[in-house]
Amino acid sequence: MSADQLTETPQLTLSTFAELWDGFRQRDLRQRLYDAGGVVMRDALLDLHGDAHKLRRRVENRLFRRGTFRFWEDELVPRIIDEAFAPSLRAGRGDLVQLGYRTTMNLTARVAGADHPTGSVEETDALQQFAVTFSEGATLVHSTRDHAQVRAEVEEALGRFDAMFFTPSYERRRALAADPAVPEDELPRDVLMAMVRNADELGADRTVMLREVAFYLQAGSHSTSDAFTHAADEILRWRQRHPDLAGRLGDDRFVQRCVHEVFRLHPASPVAERRALADVTLRDGRVVPAGTVVVMDIRAANRDPEVFGADAEEFDPLRTVPDGVPPWGHTFGGGMHACIGMELDGGTVPRDEAGGGPDHVLGTVPLMVRELLRHGVRPDPDHPPTKDPHSKRDHFGTYPVLFDPS
Numbered sequence: 073m074s075a076d077q078l079t080e081t082p083q084l085t086l087s088t089f090a091e092l093w094d095g096f097r098q099r100d101l102r103q104r105l106y107d108a109g110g111v112v113m114r115d116a117l118l119d120l121h122g123d124a125h126k127l128r129r130r131v132e133n134r135l136f137r138r139g140t141f142r143f144w145e146d147e148l149v150p151r152i153i154d155e156a157f158a159p160s161l162r163a164g165r166g167d168l169v170q171l172g173y174r175t176t177m178n179l180t181a182r183v184a185g186a187d188h189p190t191g192s193v194e195e196t197d198a199l200q201q202f203a204v205t206f207s208e209g210a211t212l213v214h215s216t217r218d219h220a221q222v223r224a225e226v227e228e229a230l231g232r233f234d235a236m237f238f239t240p241s242y243e244r245r246r247a248l249a250a251d252p253a254v255p256e257d258e259l260p261r262d263v264l265m266a267m268v269r270n271a272d273e274l275g276a277d278r279t280v281m282l283r284e285v286a287f288y289l290q291a292g293s294h295s296t297s298d299a300f301t302h303a304a305d306e307i308l309r310w311r312q313r314h315p316d317l318a319g320r321l322g323d324d325r326f327v328q329r330c331v332h333e334v335f336r337l338h339p340a341s342p343v344a345e346r347r348a349l350a351d352v353t354l355r356d357g358r359v360v361p362a363g364t365v366v367v368m369d370i371r372a373a374n375r376d377p378e379v380f381g382a383d384a385e386e387f388d389p390l391r392t393v394p395d396g397v398p399p400w401g402h403t404f405g406g407g408m409h410a411c412i413g414m415e416l417d418g419g420t421v422p423r424d425e426a427g428g429g430p431d432h433v434l435g436t437v438p439l440m441v442r443e444l445l446r447h448g449v450r451p452d453p454d455h456p457p458t459k460d461p462h463s464k465r466d467h468f469g470t471y472p473v474l475f476d477p478s
């Protein structure tokens with residue numbers, strides 16, 4: 073039983089599309105999902121509030137500008153996908169869960185600023201293990217395990233991560249920042265570099281930066297790889313149901329549409345949680361008393377039939393949504409904590425059917441799915457996918473697939 077249940081903290085659940093739109097934008101609703109997860113989340117962007125959040129977000133936002141996305145999408149992401157997919161494509165078979173993790177771990181580490189000293193698969197797998205442990209620490213509020221035990225494991229993992237990845241990455245960036253001969257456009261474009269350069273303004277010491285990099289590793293990797301596996305699964309099943317429409321999967325924009333529909337149906341974080349710092353008046357007139365825990369049910373709001381139609385539970389990449397509604401619903405949150413990696417993963421929504429213009433970016437997940445489709449991906453008939461037995465959430469544990477011979 074949680075502390076809130078013991079002390080009977082008042083709780084309110086918001087679950088329609090309109091309620092969540094409002095809830096995410098209420099300034100006196102403070103992040104609360106990570107109250108127990110301080111070992112990793114203390115002072116992380118997602119757990120900051122008010123001016124401290126605004127300042128950090130401004131510094132980190134500079135990295136996530138359209139120009140940087142173009143660079144990531146044109147150069148960085150295809151290279152990382154190639155490296156991660158090549159062994160499976162050569163073998164003619166692979167596992168989507170593993171492909172997803174290997175790709176997104178390397179990408180997220182690049183964005184966070186955790187250098188890979190050797191670039192080996194073993195290093196990627198070590199990063200993944202760290203991300204899993206940090207994620208368990210961050211979401212301690214939902215853990216059924218002994219909290220002190222989980223905290224001790226996370227502390228121990230942070231120490232090893234510090235020695236293996238963080239210290240060399242941090243020292244390299246400090247040396248670069250101190251060297252006037254290094255031009256600005258040759259500095260790494262990542263979160264750690266941005267924090268090192270703005271350390272005084274942010275009031276952030278080395279320990280805060282260590283936790284921020286650890287937070288990014290888990291925030292970016294699991295959500296992306298999970299979306300990738302669900303996207304491949306929904307598309308493969310849709311293709312089987314609609315062989316007459318399968319040709320549309322050769323169009324990048326259509327693949328992106330499929331992925332947006334998958335984001336809506338399978339939000340990586342099915343709930344967000346806030347605590348009311350003061351009495352809050354919702355747009356529908358209800359007053360939420362100070363101290364109330366507000367649970368925002370993203371999964372339910374994304375299936376709100378008022379907004380997404382009577383068939384909102386189904387995967388339909390041809391679905392149209394009302395003006396002003398993102399096709400992924402609330403999957404990336406909203407308001408001050410809206411996901412900073414949203415465009416990196418999902419790209420931008422084309423302005424019209426014809427395609428989107430020069431600024432249009434497809435996003436990492438559509439690029440990964442496109443790569444699978446280009447190589448004739450199909451489920452392995454002898455090894456059906458399995459769900460992750462260690463998670464209460466809807467995650468795949470294995471997803472074996474076959475590819476055309478290269």
Ligand code: HEM
Pocket residue numbers: 103105117118119129180183288291292293295296299339340341344345402403404405406408409410411412413414416417
């Ligand atoms: C499909 C993939 C992803 C999903 C579904 C997702 C979802 C979310 C959600 C729901 C939030 C807001 C949580 C809240 O309000 O309590 C969030 C925040 C955040 N996400 Fe993501 N995310 C994804 C990918 C990424 C990636 C790739 C990165 C970075 C490389 C990232 C970095 C962040 C950060 C830094 C925040 C905190 C923003 C702030 O507090 O200002 N996410 N994400």
